[in-house]
Amino acid sequence: MQIGNLKLENKLIMAPMAGITNMPFRIIVRGMGASLVFTEMVSAMGLALKAEKTLQYLKSVPAEKPLGVQIFGSEPDVMARAADIAVDAGADMVDLNMGCPVKKVVKTGAGASLLKDPKKVRQIVSSVRKICQVPLTVKIRAGWSPEKAVACEIARVIEDCGADAIIIHPRFANQGYSGKAVWSLIGKVKDKVKVPVIGNGDITFPSDALNMMKLTSCDGVMIGRAAVRNPWIFRQILQLEKGLPVDEPDLSDRRSIIMKHYNLLQGSMNEHRAALFMRGLLIHYTKGLPDSGRFREEFNKIKDLESLVSAMDNYFRGLMTG
Numbered sequence: 001m002q003i004g005n006l007k008l009e010n011k012l013i014m015a016p017m018a019g020i021t022n023m024p025f026r027i028i029v030r031g032m033g034a035s036l037v038f039t040e041m042v043s044a045m046g047l048a049l050k051a052e053k054t055l056q057y058l059k060s061v062p063a064e065k066p067l068g069v070q071i072f073g074s075e076p077d078v079m080a081r082a083a084d085i086a087v088d089a090g091a092d093m094v095d096l097n098m099g100c101p102v103k104k105v106v107k108t109g110a111g112a113s114l115l116k117d118p119k120k121v122r123q124i125v126s127s128v129r130k131i132c133q134v135p136l137t138v139k140i141r142a143g144w145s146p147e148k149a150v151a152c153e154i155a156r157v158i159e160d161c162g163a164d165a166i167i168i169h170p171r172f173a174n175q176g177y178s179g180k181a182v183w184s185l186i187g188k189v190k191d192k193v194k195v196p197v198i199g200n201g202d203i204t205f206p207s208d209a210l211n212m213m214k215l216t217s218c219d220g221v222m223i224g225r226a227a228v229r230n231p232w233i234f235r236q237i238l239q240l241e242k243g244l245p246v247d248e249p250d251l252s253d254r255r256s257i258i259m260k261h262y263n264l265l266q267g268s269m270n271e272h273r274a275a276l277f278m279r280g281l282l283i284h285y286t287k288g289l290p291d292s293g294r295f296r297e298e299f300n301k302i303k304d305l306e307s308l309v310s311a312m313d314n315y316f317r318g319l320m321t322g
């Protein structure tokens with residue numbers, strides 16, 4: 001797949017996810033076969049004001065490249081300035097968030113609330129396009145609410161303003177994550193524009209990714225929640241696509257991915273945040289394993305990263321030696 005002038009190794013993309021797609025996580029999923037990763041949404045205003053904390057989100061390392069930076073905001077000139085700063089910091093792609101339904105974001109006129117205002121969408125995408133030297137994508141939802149299913153109309157505006165691809169999560173903003181993503185809408189958007197369309201939403205199993213591509217003719221797929229539970233999903237989709245047997249992660253795979261995370265987390269954020277993040281990952285990576293409930297109770301009481309990892313190591317050692 002190619003987006004603008006950026007050639008990707010395959011059609012599988014990791015979704016931007018707040019609180020999750022930090023650098024360690026991005027490196028892990030790139031290693032699993034995702035051909036493109038994104039930062040979580042970054043405040044355009046924070047970047048434009050050069051707020052130290054916001055600028056931290058732009059840090060990257062070669063192992064995760066190519067990296068897209070996703071920005072959110074509501075003012076065209078601020079979005080353009082932010083995109084410029086992201087590119088200067090090394091972004092290989094810029095994505096504009098027009099899908100976030102979270103109150104804190106939409107009340108400022110950003111995220112999914114832009115779907116109510118095609119004129120504003122036009123102004124923002126045009127302003128960013130003028131300044132942005134790397135491929136530009138826009139991530140949208142189906143619309144604000146079912147009475148306003150604007151995805152096709154908005155997609156045309158976005159393409160007209162020079163964006164290089166459209167990413168669509170076909171749920172309405174007022175749905176949050178309830179109900180199901182309506183994949184047929186991805187196909188409708190694909191029919192309306194010439195730029196690549198990336199489908200997103202409810203890819204849970206490897207076969208879902210292939211089904212989405214088959215049913216909608218989308219050019220690529222973006223995976224969010226399933227990749228948090230199962231970062232191996234990218235490798236599994238690639239295996240399935242080639243007709244190869246699909247590898248399920250065994251205990252040693254799970255243990256080694258936790259250790260890899262541990263090593264990457266150390267030094268990339270402060271101890272407290274790293275321990276919190278690690279705890280969240282342990283919940284995912286031990287789900288369904290023997291005695292995981294008891295282990296979870298144990299590690300939920302642990303506060304420091306090192307003790308967390310040694311508790312995890314003991315748990316896995318116990319399982320592996322049976």
Ligand SMILES: Cc1cc2nc3c(=O)[nH]c(=O)nc-3n(C[C@H](O)[C@H](O)[C@H](O)COP(=O)(O)O)c2cc1C
Binds near residue numbers: 016139
């Ligand atoms: C915890 C969480 C954080 C998210 N953060 C972002 C974000 O920062 N930017 C964005 O465009 N979408 C964000 N999303 C939406 C995902 O990118 C994706 O569109 C959504 O989860 C649907 O895909 P999935 O069914 O594969 O998870 C987030 C979703 C979740 C669950």
